[in-house]
Amino acid sequence: MPQRWPAGVRKGATVLAETSRGFWLRASVLSVDDDEVRVRFGISEGAEWLPTLVGFGDTFETITPERVASLPDVAPGVLPVEGSPVVVLWDRKRFHPGVLVRRASDRDGVVRYDEGDEHAVIASDVLPRGRVDVEAAERLRAAGWREGVSVRADGHDGWIAAVGSRALFVRYARASHGVWHPPDQLALGGAARPPEPPRSRGLVAEPGARVIARWVDRVHYLGAVRAVEGSSVEVAWDDGSVEWVPAARVVVTESAPPSIPQASSVELPTFAEGADVLVLAVSGEWTRGRVVAVRGADVCVEHGRVRSWARGKHLAAAPLASLLPARGPHVVVEMREGRGKRAHVVYRAGRVTGAIANRAEVRVADAGTSLIDAASSWRRGGAPIASAVPSGLEHGTRVLVERLPGDRVRGRVLKIRADEGVARVELEGHGRATVDLARVHPVPEIDAPRPAPPRSEPPAVPEPSDDEGARRLLRLVALAWTGGGYRDLAIDGRTVALDVDAGELSCEVRVDGDTFVVELTAARAIDDAPPVDGVSVRLARFFRSMLGGRAEDVDAIAAADHAWASGIARAATVARAGGALTLVVRSDDEPSVASIVAWARAVHARLFE
Known part of the structure; x- marks a missing residue:
């Protein structure tokens, strides 16, 4: 194997290799030639001492020796010789290529990275890599x-x-x-040029200072110093990430501003009418609004064209410019998103993890850690103080509930949660809601609605001495009239009477031997009303002339016609005397209630209509 390859690079071995995008990841060697190696990225198994590195899936590449480093089973304990090309594990997450330029001992040395800066290293973080041709x-x-x-x-x-x-x-x-x-x-050719590296202004890197620092991708980004340890600087980048970088890659652009004290403990804010607040809307977004009313722990906020109640963690009070919020989750931060014309202000709930100079260190979900100034840190509410239970309030109590300021609606208590100071109520016409007990007021007795008279049972009728069938029939007639909405029934013996329109209609049922006698009388309120010509008419003509054209009384017409046509009514008499009209019907069989009601309507129509 040529000397340009590091030790341990062979087919089947696990190595550290540089992807086509410049990231060093674990890879498996598929084949090895004199001047190139075929590897597969996307593997996670390997040495336990090495942290898990994020990859780009299962990909294959052919690369040259300078982009491959050996990966031993245990962390290396001895540095390679000076001048050796290496990759250095930085912040236990990523590797950077460089050259070992000085070897103070077997375990300590200095590496000059490919970007040009130098940094002290220890043997366990250094891996030898292949040499460039x-x-x-x-x-x-x-x-x-x-x-x-x-x-x-x-x-x-x-x-x-x-x-x-x-x-x-x-x-x-x-x-x-x-x-x-x-x-x-x-x-x-092309228009792109390498950016000029930022020039140092001679400012000191201290917590809170604004910096521009080069990241592992060789690009400079803006951020702020979070901490300094030796030759390393912890930078809170503007994109929300926090990482350690070598001090040589950091250029301070602004000195740290004067510090602002941080609250030692969380003090939940109070809300007053007219104050600016943030309210968590139904959409899940924080919206800016103004307090219009406070009832116990419930705060009515006007935001846009909407008024709604909120409490506790759904509210945030205005920031305190002279004090940073304390550590904890009770904060909503004001941030800007987008660039140029698309830039806009958004509000995000977060947790304060610390303070650096005049800014709070806030961890925001899906946005990492950001440094937020005091004027952009809204104080979020917490568990409210429970309101006292009003006297006389219990399950089922009829109440008046302040739905909106100045707007009270009737309702009924479904449940009371005294430990939270709220009640679950059912509002007339507005469904159910959970409200603070300060918005619930029991209805005074004088305002309580009067119960409607029962309709399921007819009024009690004194038992007459006549036949039980007559008494039962009279009760049914009374029930029929009650079901029609009549209230002022007068019952006397075998007679039931009711007030209708401008007069009175009465019904008397009695038994005369084997005959049922039904006497219906309609009396005007004015006794001296002039008599109508023809005080007696045949009952059939009377029914047809008075009821035949009233479509809404179809059932009554049918019952009356059936009663007459079938001969139930053996004899009938119609008589008028002054302002009264009386119909007397005699029937061998017990007449139906529908027939009696139909006769009563006919008599009433004849006299009053």
Whole structure:
């Protein structure tokens, strides 16, 4: 095996290899030639001491020795010789290529990374990698493929960042990573140029300072210093990630601002009318609004054109510019998303994990860790103080509930949760809701609705001395009238009377021997009403003339006609005296209730209509 290959690279071995996009991952060797190796990425098994590295799925590549490193079963304990090409494990997550330039001992040394900066290392983080074919690389440079030269690949402008034995590593202006390309896939020229590295302003890297730092993809990003340890700087990037980077890759752009004290404990905010707040809308988004009313722990917020009640964690009070929020989950942060014309303000709930200078360190779901200034940290509510249970309030109590400020509706208590200070109520016309007990008011007795008289049972009728059949029939007539909505029934012996329109209609049922006698009388309220010509008419003509044209009384018409036609009514008399009209019907058989009701309607219609 040529000396350009590191030890342990053979068919079937697990190695560390660089993908076409510049990331070092575990790979399995499929075949080995003198100047190239075929590997498969996407494997997870390997040495237990090595952390799991994120891959790009099951892919195959053919690569040259400088992009392969041996992967021992145990962490290396001795550094290679000076001048050896290596890859260094950084922050226990990623590897960076470089050269060991100084060896202080078997375990300690200094590596110069390919980007140019140097950093102290220990043996357990250093793996030897293959050597580049210097002659092949010089031939590429002589052909014009040198570092920093502008090129075009697949229609995109970029520049050469590194020259290998057979391929060139090209970076693009708008990409977070580069790509290895063989020369035949590139064309010289293009508008892209390598960015100028930021120049140091002589400022000190301390917690809270704004920096621009180079990441593993060789691109510089903005962030803030979170901590400093020796020659390493922990950077909280503006995209929400937090990572350690070598101090040589960090350029301070702004000194740390004066610190703002952080609250030592969480104090839940209070809400007053007119205050600006954030409310968690039904859509799940935080919306800015104004408090219009406070009832116990329930706060009515006007946001947009909507008024709604919220409480506890669904609310956030305005920030305190002179105090950073305490550690804990009670915060909603104001952030900007998008760029240019698409930039907009959003609100996200988060957890405060610390403070750096004048900013709170907030971990936001799906957004990582961000440094938020005090003016953008809204104080979120927590478990509210429970309101007292009003006197007389219990399950089933009729209440008035303040649905919105100034708008009370009737309802009924379904359940009371005294430990939370809320009640579950059913509102008339508005469904069910859970409200603070401060919004619930028992209905006073004077305002309580009067119970409607029972309709299921007829009014009690004093037992007459006549036949039981007459008494039963009279009860049925009374029940029929009650079911029709009549209330003011007067019962006297064998007679039941009711007030209708401007007069009175009464029914008397009695038994005369073997004959049922039904006497119906309609009396005007004005006794001196003029008599109508023809005080007696035949009953059949009377029914047909008075009821025949009233479509809404079809059942009554049919019952009356049937009663007359079948001969149930043996004899009938119609008499008028002053303002009263009386119908007396005699029947050998017990008349039906429908027949009596139909006769009563006919008498009433004759007199009043």
